[in-house]
Amino acid sequence: MEILISNVISGFGLGMISLVTTVDLGETFGDQFGIVFSISTLISSVAMMLMPLLLDYWLRVYGLSWAVALLGALMWNNVPCGLMLFENYTSIWRCDDPNRRILPNQDLGLPGTSSQANDECPAPNQSPKGRNILLAHPSLTFAILTRLFNSVILFAWAIYLVPFGVSKGYSPSTAVFLSTSGGAGIFVGRTICIFVYHFQLMHSLPINVGGVVASLCMMVAFNIAESFSSLCTLSFVAGALVAYLGSWMQAYTIYVVCKKHFKTAVALSNSITGAGIVAAGIISGLVHDIRGSYNDVFIFLSLSAACQVLCIIPTILLIKSSKCDL
Template sequence: MSGLKLAFILDLAGIGFGISNIPLYIALAETFQDSFGTAHSAVSFIGNFGMMLIPLLLEYWREKYGLTGSLVLFGALMWNQIVSGVLLESKASTEHRKEPIDEEAETSSIAPRPDPSASMEDSGGIYHAIIAHPTIPCFYAAQCIHMLVMVSWCMFLLPYGVEKGYTQGEAILLTTIGGFGFSLGRGLVIFVFYLKWQSRLVLIITPISLATVLFVLTVFTNDLILLCFESGIIGICLGYISSWMFSYGRDITCLHHFNSTAAWSMLSLGTGMICSGPLSGSVYNIRGTYDDVFIFLTILAVVEAVTIIASISLNRRSPSCDYGDK
């Protein structure tokens, strides 16, 4: 298979993954509304274990059925999302038909209270959403930067360990412990949203600041045990921030504009993911050392912290949307 054909297929797969995430994101908001943050952080935490299971499952299928067979089975596994989406839509339609007609509401001069899920329709697009919630661009910039930092760290952690003089088997410990820390960080966010602490600056600036400091310390650390410790803490911080950003999307806007902003939120995350390789790779090519990449990630983490502080601070001061409370 040519490189161009492979890139085209991977692009299509990436588009499919992105599109499949948006309906789930919106469905959670419609279903849980004010508890969206808790629900979404729990879903992200559980989904993280699925991500860890997939490589093992693919390897088992590859040994048993070959590379082509394993990819076919993986594609078939993804079709469960179509079934889930159909069941979700069927359930929503059934509940809508079963709703009793309130005759008094029809004859009363007082208009009945609108259904919150209905308020998510006809939002007027992203332009009207930004007018109503001017903090959105700042928050999406923070999302893009965070994804750039996180993906770059994941990509270059293993070769960075090799560059420091360790074997590939030893360097894998860095990614393994970092991945475990990432899962733990996502789990912590569940309690933050459950306790309604998601807007407390100290609970989001602390992990960003800690990750920033550890990026610098990693450059000057050569001991494997210390590197593993730093990798685990960075993983916790990045996993925490990643899950918080996804779940905080409901707090940054109202239900009426949520549909319009969901796709743009995914776009900001995808942009950061796409740019991570070329930008970090360009930094590496300047002097041919991964030390420069980690310094670059440190600078980005500082910029990310500033944009998040601005987003939360402005969001607190912004008035409620004309269509209702956030």
């Protein structure tokens, strides 16, 4: 019970950090948010790859109690970083047109960038008299569902990579390299996301739908491949695709809604991501217990990827119909 409570508390803290920093990046960098946010996720993926090695070293040298204590001490860097963030907080919208939508490509004729849409977004100090956020921005509903399916796929895939390798007949010490390959793929996928936003390709349906379809194929291929090198390759590619789509969707929130609704949209998106993380282990675990095979878990993930395809298409296409106030 103590472990469960501590995990809930730590998860709550990490979720709040993600929420606050995402909002601050959006309001500070504006039209560069996609690039900056993608860089931040890339840095975090490096930390995720290094942390297991660091914890293993601390465990062997200092023991479990001191390893946990050192991890807690390392996490305290969030306190001074948070104070610095608060101290230097600035909003690019304070000296800008209060009616401006947070859409960096307003002059490029991309979805949701028409001047008419900009004119319909009221100033922050005006009381909203139109529809709520989900009705005003229909694309947000599908964006949130995309995040839900992506978090289910990413976390269930990460949880079951090693036991899946063991079920294929490999030792745990060998199967762990499936996770290492996936971590390297995550790093590559988040790197790709930086270039997608840099070259203004974030609204491209072929790129994003193609990525989901490819990840669906990777999940199905896990059931076919037998050699360890093939499984590592599939793990790398799947990690790259799923991580790219996760980073793209997080950064894409700022393009989906107007400035007035941005904070609420980030909160909704992060909450749904948390729900997906919770559901990932429960649902995939039930699939394994009922079916008795890890292969069926990856079939379930491929079905989740198919649902993600159906959510990404309206997420992009419905941006042009988003309005802050009607």
